[in-house]
Amino acid sequence: MPKKYTFVLILSLSFYFYNLAATSILAADIPSFPSCVNPQGTVKANYTDGTHGIAGSNSTFQGSDAVYTLSENTLMQCFCAADGSGIQTNWWNVSSLSQNEIDLLVNSGWTYIPNGALWGLDNAPYLTQNSNFSCKSSSTTNSSSGGSTDQVAGISFDAGQVLGLASTGNLQSILSLFTLGVLSFVLGSKLSKPKKRNAKKSR
Incomplete structure (x- = not known):
C-alpha cells in the first residue's frame, strides 16, 4: 500500500x-434527566407567567416557567409558552469535571455556562442542553358535576427536536x-x- x-x-x-x-x-x-412531560424532583422556582431566558438562546420567552432540583448537581427547567410550545433545559453542575471533559461535551452539543449564579443557581460552571416538548392543555367535561376541568393533554417529548446536539x-x-x-x-x-x-x- x-x-x-x-x-x-x-x-x-x-x-x-x-x-x-x-x-x-x-x-x-x-447524568440522566426526566422529561418535563413528567417532572420530578423538588420545585426550586415556579412562575405562572412572565418573561424568561433560555440558556443557549439570546431571545426572551413569554410564558410559565418552573425549575426542579433533581440532585446535588442537576436541575431541570420547564418553560411553557402560551401557544403550548415548551422548552426543557437540563442543567448540570460540572465543577467536578476537568476542562478537557467539558470541552468534549461542548463539542458534542452541550452549552457551557461559566457561572450559574447569573441564572439563580450556584456560583459554579454548568452545562445545559435543550429539547422541545408540547405542553398544550385541553378542557374535558366532568359528566358527574356538569362542569369542566383543565388537564394537561397531548404532551409529547420529541427527541427529534432536540435543540442541542445529542450528548x-x-x-x-x-x-x-x-x-x-x-x-x-x-x-x-x-x-x-x-x-x-x-x-x-x-x-
Missing part, C-alpha cells in the same frame, strides 16, 4: 478510536462516517489498481 494511503488510514483510525474512547468514558458519567452520538457519528469514507477510498483505490501482467508473446 502506498505510504500516503497508509498515513491517511492511520490518522483516520487514530481520530476514530480517540473519539470512541473519550465518548465511551463520558457517556457513563453523564455524544453526533460527533462520534461524524467521525465514524469520515473514517469509513477514508477506508472505502483506500480500499477502492487498492482494488481498482491494475495488476501488472507479464505477458509473453507467442511465436
